[in-house]
Amino acid sequence: MFKPEKNNNIDKVSLTLDGKQIFLPAATSVAAGLLGINEPVSKISSTSGKPCSPYCLMGVCFECTMEIDGIKRQACLTEVEEGMEINRGLKGAEEKGK
Amino acid sequence: MKSIDIMVIGGGLSGAALALGLVRQKVGKVMLLDQHLPSQRLSRGNFGLTWFMCKGAENPAYAAWCRMATREWPEFAAQLEALTGYDVELEWKGGAVQAFGREEFDVHAASIKKIGTACEEAGLDYPVQMLTREQTQDLIPDMSLGEEVSGAMYTKEQGHVNPLKLLAAMRSAFQKKGGIFHGGTTVRKITPLKNASIAVSTGEGDFSCGRVVVAAGHGCARLLNPLGETPVIYPQRGQLMVTDRYPRCLPFPFLSVRQTNDGTFMIGLSSEDTAMDTNVTPRAMNTQAKNAIRLFPKLAKLNWVRAWGAVRVMTPDGAPIYSRVKGHENLFMIAQHSGLSLAPVMASRVAPWILGNSVSGSQQFISQFSNGRFHV
Amino acid sequence: MSRYDVIIIGAGPAGLSAGAVLGEMGLNVLVLDEQSVVGGQIYRRIETAPEHRLKFFGRDYSRGLALADRFKKSGAKFEGSATVWQAESDGSVCYSRRGKSKMVWANYILVATGAMERPVPLPGWTLSGVMGAGAANALAKEAGLVPAGRVVLAGSGPLLLLEASLLLKKGVDLLAVLETTPVMPPVAALPKGVQAILDPGLLFKGLKILREIKKSKIQHYKGVKDIRVIGTDGLESVEAMHKENHLNFTADILLVHFGVIPNTHMVRQMGCAMEWDHIGRFWQPKCDEWGRTIFERVFTAGDGAGVSGAGAAAFKGELAALEIARCLGILNSSDRDRFAASVKKAIKQDGFARPFIDHLFAPRFDDSWFEDETMICRCENITVGEIRRVVAQGVKDVNEVKVITRCGMGPCQGRMCGPALAEVVGQALSICPEDAGLLRIRPPVKPVPLEEIASMDMGSDGGMDANWLLDKK
Numbered sequence: 001m002f003k004p005e006k007n008n009n010i011d012k013v014s015l016t017l018d019g020k021q022i023f024l025p026a027a028t029s030v031a032a033g034l035l036g037i038n039e040p041v042s043k044i045s046s047t048s049g050k051p052c053s054p055y056c057l058m059g060v061c062f063e064c065t066m067e068i069d070g071i072k073r074q075a076c077l078t079e080v081e082e083g084m085e086i087n088r089g090l091k092g093a094e095e096k097g098k
Numbered sequence: 099m100k101s102i103d104i105m106v107i108g109g110g111l112s113g114a115a116l117a118l119g120l121v122r123q124k125v126g127k128v129m130l131l132d133q134h135l136p137s138q139r140l141s142r143g144n145f146g147l148t149w150f151m152c153k154g155a156e157n158p159a160y161a162a163w164c165r166m167a168t169r170e171w172p173e174f175a176a177q178l179e180a181l182t183g184y185d186v187e188l189e190w191k192g193g194a195v196q197a198f199g200r201e202e203f204d205v206h207a208a209s210i211k212k213i214g215t216a217c218e219e220a221g222l223d224y225p226v227q228m229l230t231r232e233q234t235q236d237l238i239p240d241m242s243l244g245e246e247v248s249g250a251m252y253t254k255e256q257g258h259v260n261p262l263k264l265l266a267a268m269r270s271a272f273q274k275k276g277g278i279f280h281g282g283t284t285v286r287k288i289t290p291l292k293n294a295s296i297a298v299s300t301g302e303g304d305f306s307c308g309r310v311v312v313a314a315g316h317g318c319a320r321l322l323n324p325l326g327e328t329p330v331i332y333p334q335r336g337q338l339m340v341t342d343r344y345p346r347c348l349p350f351p352f353l354s355v356r357q358t359n360d361g362t363f364m365i366g367l368s369s370e371d372t373a374m375d376t377n378v379t380p381r382a383m384n385t386q387a388k389n390a391i392r393l394f395p396k397l398a399k400l401n402w403v404r405a406w407g408a409v410r411v412m413t414p415d416g417a418p419i420y421s422r423v424k425g426h427e428n429l430f431m432i433a434q435h436s437g438l439s440l441a442p443v444m445a446s447r448v449a450p451w452i453l454g455n456s457v458s459g460s461q462q463f464i465s466q467f468s469n470g471r472f473h474v
Numbered sequence: 475m476s477r478y479d480v481i482i483i484g485a486g487p488a489g490l491s492a493g494a495v496l497g498e499m500g501l502n503v504l505v506l507d508e509q510s511v512v513g514g515q516i517y518r519r520i521e522t523a524p525e526h527r528l529k530f531f532g533r534d535y536s537r538g539l540a541l542a543d544r545f546k547k548s549g550a551k552f553e554g555s556a557t558v559w560q561a562e563s564d565g566s567v568c569y570s571r572r573g574k575s576k577m578v579w580a581n582y583i584l585v586a587t588g589a590m591e592r593p594v595p596l597p598g599w600t601l602s603g604v605m606g607a608g609a610a611n612a613l614a615k616e617a618g619l620v621p622a623g624r625v626v627l628a629g630s631g632p633l634l635l636l637e638a639s640l641l642l643k644k645g646v647d648l649l650a651v652l653e654t655t656p657v658m659p660p661v662a663a664l665p666k667g668v669q670a671i672l673d674p675g676l677l678f679k680g681l682k683i684l685r686e687i688k689k690s691k692i693q694h695y696k697g698v699k700d701i702r703v704i705g706t707d708g709l710e711s712v713e714a715m716h717k718e719n720h721l722n723f724t725a726d727i728l729l730v731h732f733g734v735i736p737n738t739h740m741v742r743q744m745g746c747a748m749e750w751d752h753i754g755r756f757w758q759p760k761c762d763e764w765g766r767t768i769f770e771r772v773f774t775a776g777d778g779a780g781v782s783g784a785g786a787a788a789f790k791g792e793l794a795a796l797e798i799a800r801c802l803g804i805l806n807s808s809d810r811d812r813f814a815a816s817v818k819k820a821i822k823q824d825g826f827a828r829p830f831i832d833h834l835f836a837p838r839f840d841d842s843w844f845e846d847e848t849m850i851c852r853c854e855n856i857t858v859g860e861i862r863r864v865v866a867q868g869v870k871d872v873n874e875v876k877v878i879t880r881c882g883m884g885p886c887q888g889r890m891c892g893p894a895l896a897e898v899v900g901q902a903l904s905i906c907p908e909d910a911g912l913l914r915i916r917p918p919v920k921p922v923p924l925e926e927i928a929s930m931d932m933g934s935d936g937g938m939d940a941n942w943l944l945d946k947k
Contacts, residue, residue, distance in 0.1 A: 002613060003622040025617060041602060053603070054605065060737070077509065142877045378560075380566075381932055391928050402922050402927060403884075403918070405918065
């Protein structure tokens with residue numbers, strides 16, 4: 001959905017996303033980092049059972065909430081850190097619906 | 099002036115349940131008014147327990163009255179749902195009061211004896227028992243108890259509902275049965291007329307009413323003071339907190355923690371004497387969070403997402419007030435805590451009493467809940 | 475340190491300029507922001523922006539550098555990644571930072587929480603691929619990200635057109651701009667146009683943007699209606715009506731923008747009185763010329779106090795700071811007035827074109843705007859139809875609608891549904907949204923883990939040290 005502009009050379013850090021190792025640019029939010037590597041889905045809505053994606057990127061909509069190091073946090077307000085563990089809980093989407 | 103047979107002032111849990119009971123009796127035009135006042139919304143601040151355990155330790159009639167109400171709950175909820183299509187989310191899988199340490203365990207055990215005797219004398223059962231820590235843990239396999247939990251007082255025969263859905267369902271049922279509901283309406287004045295009917299001046303116009311029931315919580319005083327009688331009640335704040343949704347793991351409510359039908363945890367039951375202040379205080383949040391984690395350590399990682407304060411309607415002995423206003427045959431007042439647990443008997447027993455047709459087995463209790471008992 | 479002269483919530487233009495002024499006076503100032511660094515939305519990541527990005531966004535962005543620099547040198551303390559979850563008019567502030575919550579106190583609190591895009595529910599707006607235009611702007615500033623694939627822009631307001639010109643400059647595959655603003659400006663806007671001529675720079679900028687859009691030959695429709703997003707799990711296409719024509723664009727991204735509104739959750743949680751802006755159709759805190767709310771010790775400044783843009787926000791931050799300094803005994807009234815005179819003049823100059831723009835892009839929601847099937851509350855999955863059903867049962871206040879439907883009860887606390895909820899309830903009852911009420915905001919303003927609350931240091935007296943102010947001054 002988004003791609004980095006051409007002259008975008010930033011250091012990368014290593015994180016775990018749903019059990020897999022990924023690399024995101026340092027000094028960005030988790031939400032921006034994930035959008036930049038084409039991971040637009042942030043969670044499965046616990047009320048509709050549908051996938052959600054970041055909407056506002058400024059801490060208002062809560063659509064980018066994901067489990068980061070064991071706690072559900074707004075990814076757009078959480079700075080990327082080396083070794084972070086992110087779980088989006090994308091499996092079992094259908095069962096979660098009302 | 100428009101004419102109404104019965105006017106119920108106050109559309110909270112008590113008023114709505116009573117009004118529903120009245121329309122079921124087919125008594126003509128019944129009107130229910132609610133003010134939607136931000137400070138007096140305790141029905142929207144309810145914890146949601148349909149509970150009898152522990153209630154009435156200081157008042158045997160109240161203990162028995164609560165037991166009677168909970169026995170009617172499953173049937174009451176089923177009828178409401180069938181009529182309105184609302185799912186009030188009643189779960190009838192029991193309830194527990196946790197004990198921390200040996201001493202608290204013994205105190206709980208003693209209370210079972212005391213209230214059990216009161217119920218027995220009224221011809222009712224009191225199916226409550228003490229469980230050891232291990233027995234308690236066995237009942238909730240998906241939720242680990244904190245280290246300090248020594249056991250719990252437990253009954254199979256109570257549960258919890260969604261209080262907001264319940265309120266909406268009762269109002270809807272009331273309307274479906276022909277009742278007239280006005281939200282956001284203020285009553286300015288109640289004036290008894292010479293022909294024993296009562297004039298009520300409201301934001302929706304003036305009405306001449308055959309009977310009037312004031313079930314306006316802390317708003318009762320303003321309306322009834324000019325007529326020479328006010329219910330003996332005082333405000334007591336409770337603060338509640340709610341967490342994010344989490345997969346269901348707590349099958350029945352504990353006194354201060356319950357997991358709702360949609361997965362959120364409600365944590366609560368603080369009580370403070372704070373007049374009409376509904377604010378949320380960090381101190382109470384801190385204490386309640388600590389207690390909840392002490393009971394269920396797993397809760398530590400959940401997010402607290404909402405909180406609110408609500409002001410309970412408390413009487414000196416904790417029991418309800420159902421009273422005829424002195425000198426006015428057709429004017430009644432209802433003021434009570436536990437409006438949710440007592441909703442079924444409001445409809446099935448208090449409503450007929452207002453109409454002068456007592457249901458057998460009710461009068462012995464209702465007569466003990468007069469406002470006059472505090473004036474001896 | 476847990477006691478400050480002033481705590482400022484928000485490090486955008488208003489918060490930074492107020493913080494700088496107060497810091498320079500030697501006061502003990504703490505500035506908190508949810509983001510890790512200063513800048514707010516408009517100057518997001520300004521301090522670390524590479525040269526090409528500063529150049530790309532131009533002066534509207536790069537002028538934040540000087541402000542951030544001034545703030546840094548002022549001596550005011552900044553804590554980023556700090557989420558305030560409760561603040562009270564007694565000067566207490568609770569916030570969460572790096573897994574810990576704490577409670578601090580200040581003599582004065584300045585709330586500078588800025589603005590947010592007005593959330594407007596559309597059919598299909600919950601699908602992945604639909605975002606605020608401001609979100610795309612933020613991603614570009616924060617991480618140098620550019621939309622990939624086919625993009626449609628829709629909505630109303632000057633920032634919509636600005637975003638269009640930025641996307642074009644980046645070479646994004648922009649398919650169309652769908653403006654809901656009517657072709658003819660509303661009559662009320664015209665008299666304001668005369669005054670707007672006093673700000674030729676801004677008008678010139680607007681015309682330049684329009685010229686760029688025209689030159690690019692992308693499809694630009696005005697007076698568009700019935701925008702809807704089609705897709706199953708993600709956006710597949712965008713549909714709309716233009717006059718009698720059905721528009722249909724197969725696209726990857728829809729960026730929507732319907733103007734901006736004040737971000738008011740903080741002041742509402744504190745209990746500040748609010749007032750309704752009839753033109754902008756939003757709530758803003760009631761305050762005096764210095765930004766003082768109904769509470770003696772609580773101030774607001776910037777777009778959070780009423781939308782007027784970044785330039786004015788910085789000036790208003792300065793005004794609030796001057797009055798707070800006077801209250802703290804640092805300035806006398808005549809000095810305050812002398813310093814404020816030039817700031818007030820600058821605010822006036824900055825605002826010449828504002829009434830014209832406000833009227834030109836005034837939001838209008840007629841009865842057909844919101845469809846029954848449209849999701850209004852994203853958190854709780856509640857549709858417009860469910861709201862209407864409850865209103866039909868005799869409910870007249872948004873807070874009552876909330877308790878029955880759960881609309882506005884999720885983690886976002888009505889940030890995303892509140893404005894539309896008031897419009898829908900207002901329409902159903904044929905009253906102004908103002909009279910449908912405003913959702914009550916209770917702590918926590920943002921979610922906090924229970925373990926943080928449980929391990930918070932409450933102090934021996936629970937923190938409420940009422941005489942502290944008197945002791946100190």
